[in-house]
Every structure is written in C-alpha cells, then in structure tokens.
Amino acid sequence: MNEPLIDPLVWLILLPLAWATLAFVLGPGRGGWLAIAGLVAQCWLAFNLAQQVSAGVAVVHAVGGWGAPLGIDLAVDGLSAAMLLLTQTVALPLAIYARSYFKASDPAGAGFWPLTGFLIAGMNALFVSADLFNLYVTLELVGLAAVGLVAAGGGAQQVAAALRYLFATLVGSGAYLLGVALIYGVYGTVSIATLLPLVTNEVPRLVWIASALIVSGLILKTALFPFHFWLPPAHGGAPAPVSALLSALVVKASFYLILRLWLGPLQSVLPAFGWLLALLGAAAIFWGSWQAIRAVKLKRLIAYSTVAQLGYLFLIFPLLAAPAALQAAVMQAFAHGLAKAGMFAAAGVLIKATGQDTVAGLAGAVERLPVTMFAFALSGITLMGLPPSSGFLAKWQIIQAALAQGHWIIVVVVLAGGLLAAVYVFRVLRLGFLSTPENVTFTPVSRVLEWSAFALAAASVLLGLRGVELIQLLGART
Amino acid sequence: MKRMMVVAFVVTLALAFVFFLSAAMLELAPAAIDLRVPVSAHLTESGVSHPVTAVLLNYRGYDTLLEIAVLLLALVAILAVVGEAPVAPSRAAHPVLQTLGRLVTPLMVVVAVYLLWAGAFRPGGAFQAGAVLAAAAVLLHLVGLLAGWSSPRLRLRIGLAAGFALFLAVAAALLKQGSLLQYPPDAAGTLILLIECGLTVSLALILAGLFLFLAREEGA
Amino acid sequence: MTTGFVFAITGGALFALGAAGIVLIGDLMRRILAFNLMGSGAFLVLVGLAQRYDVADPVPHAMVLTGIVVAVAATALALALVRKLHALTGEIELPDDADE
Numbered sequence: 191m192n193e194p195l196i197d198p199l200v201w202l203i204l205l206p207l208a209w210a211t212l213a214f215v216l217g218p219g220r221g222g223w224l225a226i227a228g229l230v231a232q233c234w235l236a237f238n239l240a241q242q243v244s245a246g247v248a249v250v251h252a253v254g255g256w257g258a259p260l261g262i263d264l265a266v267d268g269l270s271a272a273m274l275l276l277t278q279t280v281a282l283p284l285a286i287y288a289r290s291y292f293k294a295s296d297p298a299g300a301g302f303w304p305l306t307g308f309l310i311a312g313m314n315a316l317f318v319s320a321d322l323f324n325l326y327v328t329l330e331l332v333g334l335a336a337v338g339l340v341a342a343g344g345g346a347q348q349v350a351a352a353l354r355y356l357f358a359t360l361v362g363s364g365a366y367l368l369g370v371a372l373i374y375g376v377y378g379t380v381s382i383a384t385l386l387p388l389v390t391n392e393v394p395r396l397v398w399i400a401s402a403l404i405v406s407g408l409i410l411k412t413a414l415f416p417f418h419f420w421l422p423p424a425h426g427g428a429p430a431p432v433s434a435l436l437s438a439l440v441v442k443a444s445f446y447l448i449l450r451l452w453l454g455p456l457q458s459v460l461p462a463f464g465w466l467l468a469l470l471g472a473a474a475i476f477w478g479s480w481q482a483i484r485a486v487k488l489k490r491l492i493a494y495s496t497v498a499q500l501g502y503l504f505l506i507f508p509l510l511a512a513p514a515a516l517q518a519a520v521m522q523a524f525a526h527g528l529a530k531a532g533m534f535a536a537a538g539v540l541i542k543a544t545g546q547d548t549v550a551g552l553a554g555a556v557e558r559l560p561v562t563m564f565a566f567a568l569s570g571i572t573l574m575g576l577p578p579s580s581g582f583l584a585k586w587q588i589i590q591a592a593l594a595q596g597h598w599i600i601v602v603v604v605l606a607g608g609l610l611a612a613v614y615v616f617r618v619l620r621l622g623f624l625s626t627p628e629n630v631t632f633t634p635v636s637r638v639l640e641w642s643a644f645a646l647a648a649a650s651v652l653l654g655l656r657g658v659e660l661i662q663l664l665g666a667r668t
Numbered sequence: 669m670k671r672m673m674v675v676a677f678v679v680t681l682a683l684a685f686v687f688f689l690s691a692a693m694l695e696l697a698p699a700a701i702d703l704r705v706p707v708s709a710h711l712t713e714s715g716v717s718h719p720v721t722a723v724l725l726n727y728r729g730y731d732t733l734l735e736i737a738v739l740l741l742a743l744v745a746i747l748a749v750v751g752e753a754p755v756a757p758s759r760a761a762h763p764v765l766q767t768l769g770r771l772v773t774p775l776m777v778v779v780a781v782y783l784l785w786a787g788a789f790r791p792g793g794a795f796q797a798g799a800v801l802a803a804a805a806v807l808l809h810l811v812g813l814l815a816g817w818s819s820p821r822l823r824l825r826i827g828l829a830a831g832f833a834l835f836l837a838v839a840a841a842l843l844k845q846g847s848l849l850q851y852p853p854d855a856a857g858t859l860i861l862l863i864e865c866g867l868t869v870s871l872a873l874i875l876a877g878l879f880l881f882l883a884r885e886e887g888a
Numbered sequence: 889m890t891t892g893f894v895f896a897i898t899g900g901a902l903f904a905l906g907a908a909g910i911v912l913i914g915d916l917m918r919r920i921l922a923f924n925l926m927g928s929g930a931f932l933v934l935v936g937l938a939q940r941y942d943v944a945d946p947v948p949h950a951m952v953l954t955g956i957v958v959a960v961a962a963t964a965l966a967l968a969l970v971r972k973l974h975a976l977t978g979e980i981e982l983p984d985d986a987d988e
Contacts, residue, residue: 304741
C-alpha cells in the first residue's frame with residue numbers, strides 16, 4: 191500500500207485541479223506546457239494504479255477518514271483503473287496536439303487549458319467515486335467543462351451547438367439527481383458499497399422509478415439514439431482538439447456510470463432494461479452510419495460515426511452475464527477512444543491545411559499530407575473492426591459473448607455495422623488517396639500535429655496486439 | 669399538427685410520471701440507514717457545532733471541494749465565451765437609488781461577515797456570506813456606482829482562484845493525516861474557518877464576476 | 889401524510905413541469921427558467937423526504953446546498969451563452985440544426 195502522501199488515486203484528481211487553476215491564473219492561452227507536464231505525471235500515476243489493481247490490492251480511499259456511509263469513499267477496481275488509463279493516455283497526445291493547434295491569439299484557445307484541466311479532473315474523479323451524489327457533482331464538472339470547450343471563442347453556430355449540448359446535459363444530470371434523491375429517500379444512503387446489500391430482488395416501486403430516471407439521464411448524456419441530437423452539431427462544430435476530447439472521452443464517462451450501476455447497486459433492477467438498451471444501440475449504429483455516409487462536412491461525418499460507434503457499447507448490456515461482455519465494452523471504449531481522437535486530430539490537420547471543411551475538399555490530400563491520411567486510414571481500420579486492431583478485438587468479443595448466449599441477432603448487427611463503417615471510411619479514403627487535388631492551396635502544418643494524430647491512430651491498431659493485458663486488468667475486480 | 673402531438677405526448681408523460689411518483693412516495697417506509705446518528709455522534713470532533721455545516725465542510729467536504737471547482741469552471745467558461753467584447757458604459761441611476769446603495773452596502777458587508785462567522789453553529793457559512801457580498805457588488809453596479817468588469821487582470825485572477833487554491837492546498841496537506849481532507853480533531857475548527865474565509869472572498873468575486881463580466885455592449 | 893411528503897410530491901411535480909418546459913418551449917430564457925424549476929423540484933424532493941422524520945436529516949440539506957451552487961454555475965453559463973447568441977444573431981430561440 192502506498193503512503194497516503196503519494197497515493198496515486200488522490201493525486202490523479204488533485205493534480206489536474208491544480209494545473210487547471212494555475213493555467214487560469216497565468217492567463218488566456220497560457221499553461222500548455224504546464225498541462226503537458228501534469229498529464230505526463232498523471233499517465234505515470236494511472237499506470238502505477240493499474241499495476242496495484244492487477245496485483246490484487248484493494249484500492250479504497252475513505253475521504254476525511256470517515257468512511258461510507260457518513261463520508262465519501264473512493265474505490266478503484268479493474269474497470270476504473272482501465273478508464274483512468276484511457277483518459278490519461280488519450281489526453282496527453284491531444285494536449286501536445288492542441289498546443290500546436292491553437293495559435294497564440296486564437297480566441298478559441300483562450301480558456302482551453304483551464305477548461306481541459308477541470309474536464310480531466312472531473313473525469314478522473316468520476317471514475318474513482320463510490321458515492322452517488324459525488325458522482326452527480328463530477329458529472330456536472332465534466333458536462334460544464336465540455337460545454338465551455340465547445341463554445342469558447344466560437345461564432346453563432348458553435349454557440350448554438352453549445353447551448354443545445356448544455357440543455358441536453360443539464361436535463362440528463364437533473365434526471366440523475368432526482369433518481370439519486372429518490373434512492374436516498376428509500377435507503378438513507380448514497381454510498382455504493384452500503385447500497386449493495388440493501389437493494390435486493392424485492393425493491394419498492396420508487397427504486398424502479400429512480401433507476402429509470404438515472405438510466406434516462408445517463409443515456410441522454412451518452413447521446414444514445416434517440417437522444418443523440420445534440421452530439422453532431424457539438425462535436426462537428428467545435429475545434430478539432432475539443433471534438434477529439436469530447437468524442438473520445440466525455441461520452442465514455444456517462445457510459446461507464448451506467449456500467450458501474452449495472453454491475454453494482456442496481457444490479458437487481460437495471461437488467462430489466464437490457465434489451466431496450468441493446469435495441470437503441472442497434473438503432474444508433476444504423477442511423478449514425480447512415481448519416482455519416484450522407485454527411486457533407488468532414489467533422490460532421492466523424493461525429494455521426496461517434497453516434498454509431500457508441501451503439502456498440504450498448505449492445506453488450508443483455509450479454510453481461512458473460513465476463514467477455516464487460517471486456518468487450520472496455521475494449522470498444524479504448525478502441526473508439528484512441529481511434530476517434532486520432533481521426534478528429536487528422537481531420538483538424540486536413541481542415542487547417544486545405545482551408546476547407548467539406549469531405550470533398552480533401553481530394554488528393556495524400557500528396558501533401560501523407561502522414562495525416564495514413565493516420566485517418568489507421569483510425570478507420572479500428573472503427574471498421576479489421577484485424578489486428580483493437581476494434582476487431584472488441585467486436586470479436588461481442589460476437590463471442592453473443593454466440594455463447596445464443597443471441598445471434600447481435601452478431602448480425604455487429605457485422606452489419608462494420609460494413610456500414612467501411613462505407614463511410616472508404617468514402618474519405620478514396621477521395622484522399624485516389625482523387626486528384628482541386629485548385630486548393632495547401633498551407634503548411636506543424637509536424638507535431640500530424641504525428642500526434644498518427645500516434646493516436648497507430649495506438650488504436652497496436653492495442654489489438656496487446657489486448658490480453660487489458661483484459662487481465664479487468665479481471666482484477668474486487 | 670406534429671407539434672400538437674409532441675406537446676400532447678410530453679404532457680401525458682409528465683402527468684403519468686407525477687402520478688406514479690406520488691403513489692410510490694406515499695408507500696415509503698423509514699429508511700434502512702439513519703445518518704443522523706453518526707452525524708451527531710461525531711459532531712464534537714468535526715470542529716463545528718451545526719450538523720449541516722459539519723456535513724458540508726467535514727464529512728462530505730470533498731463534495732464542497734468539487735463544487736467550488738464547478739463554480740470556478742463556470743467562470744472560466746464564461747470568460748472564454750465573452751472574450752474581449754468592450755464593457756458597456758455604466759448608467760447612473762436616480763440619486764435616491766445611489767444614496768440607498770451607498771447606505772446599504774456597508775450593512776451588507778457586516779451581514780456577510782456575521783454569516784461567515786455564524787456558520788459554525790447556526791445556518792450560515794462561506795456560500796451565504798459570499799452570495800451577500802456578491803449581491804452588494806451587483807447592487808452597486810445596478811445603481812451605476814461600480815463599472816462592469818473587463819477581462820480580469822492578474823490580481824483579479826489570483827483573487828478568483830485563491831479560495832479554491834487554498835482549499836486544495838489544505839486538502840492535500842491533510843493527506844499526512846492519513847487521507848484527503850482528514851482534519852485533526854483539535855485543529856478542525858480553525859482549519860475550517862480558515863478555508864471558509866478564503867472561500868468567502870473567492871466566492872464573492874466569482875459570483876459577482878458571473879454578473880459583472882457579462883456587462884458588455886450589445887452587438888459585440 | 890406529513891409535511892415532508894407534501895414537499896416531496898410538489899418537488900416531483902415541479903421537476904416534471906420544468907423538464908416538460910425545457911423540451912417544449914422554444915424561447916431560451918424561459919428554458920433556463922424551466923431548468924431552474926427542474927432543479928428546484930429535485931432539491932425539494934431531497935429535503936421533503938428528509939423532513940418526513942421528526943428531526944430532519946442533515947445530509948440531504950447539505951446535498952441541496954451543493955446542488956444549488958452547481959445549478960447557479962450552470963445557469964450562469966447558460967445565460968452567458970444565450971446573451972452571446974443574441975448578440976451574434978439577434979435570435980432568442982435555437983436555430984434548427986442544418987443537417988450536413
């Protein structure tokens with residue numbers, strides 16, 4: 191056990207809060223190097239924590255020394271450790287990318303570093319919290335930071351998209367809060383560990399209403415069909431580093447929470463909603479892919495791809511009796527997180543270089559930006575689910591879990607989704623690699639931008655080769 | 669037509685929700701866990717004597733830490749959205765209102781200080797005090813005695829962040845005691861008062877800023 | 889039926905009213921008001937259910953204090969965004985999202 195003074199769990203929350211505050215004090219646009227240094231330390235802490243969890247150490251931190259249910263508990267198991275790893279390892283390359291992306295006087299970059307710091311702090315706090323009300327505060331921290339990032343320095347379209355996102359996220363957390371209020375009313379505690387033995391198979395009707403509210407709120411925040419309306423304008427309209435952070439990380443936070451509640455205190459109630467969630471997930475895959483195929487703007491295409499890929503996460507809910515389903519969900523979260531971050535980063539480079547944001551505008555881009563187009567292709571491989579990428583591993587695990595329980599309809603949906611993804615990915619690749627460039631002036635772009643996009647995309651593919659270790663980490667659940 | 673159907677659907681859903689919720693609430697039994705017992709049992713070592721303040725700043729102080737972060741974050745986001753638009757010129761109100769503003773503001777400061785100090789043993793505390801101070805600033809702005817704020821300079825930024833930074837520093841320093849925000853029972857009261865003082869100043873500035881940073885020219 | 893339950897049921901009704909308002913109303917300022925109504929409803933449920941005992945439970949009261957601050961922060965951000973949208977476009981309703 192670590193000395194409390196260097197407990198990685200606590201510092202993963204305190205460190206980003208500290209550098210976010212410092213970045214704010216330093217002034218608009220400053221603090222990039224501070225963020226990168228902080229994120230390097232956080233990556234190290236996350237790996238350290240994952241090692242502890244893999245070794246079977248029960249990582250629990252009773253804040254204030256009181257212990258649940260009086261105080262707030264922080265707890266890390268395999269799932270939390272994996273999500274913490276995902277957050278830090280995606281955020282670091284994106285921070286390096288963003289530092290080169292925002293020019294010094296760019297109004298969009300004015301609040302980027304403090305807002306990102308609060309966002310990461312909120313996410314880390316969310317993944318380790320074991321208290322339902324504390325989770326509400328972390329959800330708001332993440333949500334408001336995300337809205338701020340979308341709106342910063344933007345024009346009318348961006349501000350409208352941010353407002354739409356804000357209302358959606360506020361309704362979502364409001365519903366979650368009411369659910370938590372009802373659960374407190376029934377049981378007298380909001381501590382997950384204390385609730386675990388109390389919520390048995392016979393629950394009062396109020397708990398059903400509370401669970402429905404909580405799940406509705408969280409799927410609104412995860413943009414599950416039909417609540418996805420806010421995502422394409424927000425992720426499609428924001429600056430590229432912001433879109434990457436949002437699509438790769440923020441939407442995974444509320445999904446993680448559904449998973450946590452499903453496996454934890456609400457395990458006797460939530461499984462009733464399993465097939466409904468899977469149905470909505472399938473609808474998301476088809477609708478999102480269809481809209482991506484039709485999209486005119488490049489970032490809109492990628493945003494709709496996020497809507498579709500999030501659908502895979504919800505297909506696993508009826509299958510959670512098998513451990514492979516949980517592994518599939520986390521692998522998909524990793525695969526999509528890395529690939530989507532790389533894809534948005536690549537799109538940012540393409541848009542910066544060509545000055546156009548339409549899909550048609552990147553015709554022949556491979557001649558001037560080969561690294562970027564290759565990064566886009568690698569991300570596409572993961573999204574389509576081709577071996578040896580982590581996307582393939584994730585889809586393979588979903589198929590295995592579905593076949594083991596006889597739900598072949600899910601297998602059909604997964605395969606169909608992969609085909610549809612291929613359509614919209616190849617749409618972009620065909621234009622980028624094969625077409626001849628129009629009369630487009632290419633402005634030179636910093637190499638840092640291209641290579642950080644490439645690093646993220648390559649990681650999403652290479653993770654497929656090391657997937658076993660991630661699965662072992664998940665096995666360490668206390 | 670479609671609009672009417674949507675309205676009808678939402679209204680029916682809302683009414684059904686209220687009906688089922690009320691019915692379910694009325695069949696509620698007393699809860700399994702009663703937190704009033706441990707709250708009052710540990711009240712003496714918590715450093716304050718009012719149970720709600722004890723929960724807010726000691727037992728669940730971590731929630732309070734994150735909530736201040738949310739408030740600071742909202743301010744940062746607002747500053748990023750508003751950008752460098754020019755501040756609207758302040759309009760002087762009727763002299764009677766201005767005099768009233770001048771008379772009331774010192775009283776509000778006194779009330780704020782009292783609320784901060786009284787929070788330890790009756791309803792009150794840093795949030796309430798900070799809100800009253802911010803209200804005083806807004807009042808002065810509305811009567812034309814205080815101009816709107818443009819982008820904060822370094823001194824104001826430090827003031828805005830200081831309360832949260834202090835709270836964060838104390839929380840981290842207390843890690844030596846064994847866990848985050850673990851107050852040693854003999855020093856708990858003093859530490860909590862110290863944190864509340866820092867929070868009051870920052871909260872007043874943040875809450876006032878939420879209003880005063882938005883006083884920009886229309887069409888900018 | 890003690891007063892606590894009256895508050896709680898009223899809170900539920902306010903929550904439903906606010907949520908319906910956000911979804912149905914177009915005017916942005918009224919939607920922000922609806923959001924506040926929704927939040928107040930949730931807080932009233934928390935406090936109402938806490939007061940159904942003879943001596944009130946202090947923990948939900950502290951939670952509501954935290955919730956109020958978070959709601960203030962969210963409202964402030966929403967107001968800033970609405971003002972900015974109005975300054976840029978003169979509109980007080982969200983434009984229909986042009987699907988591209």
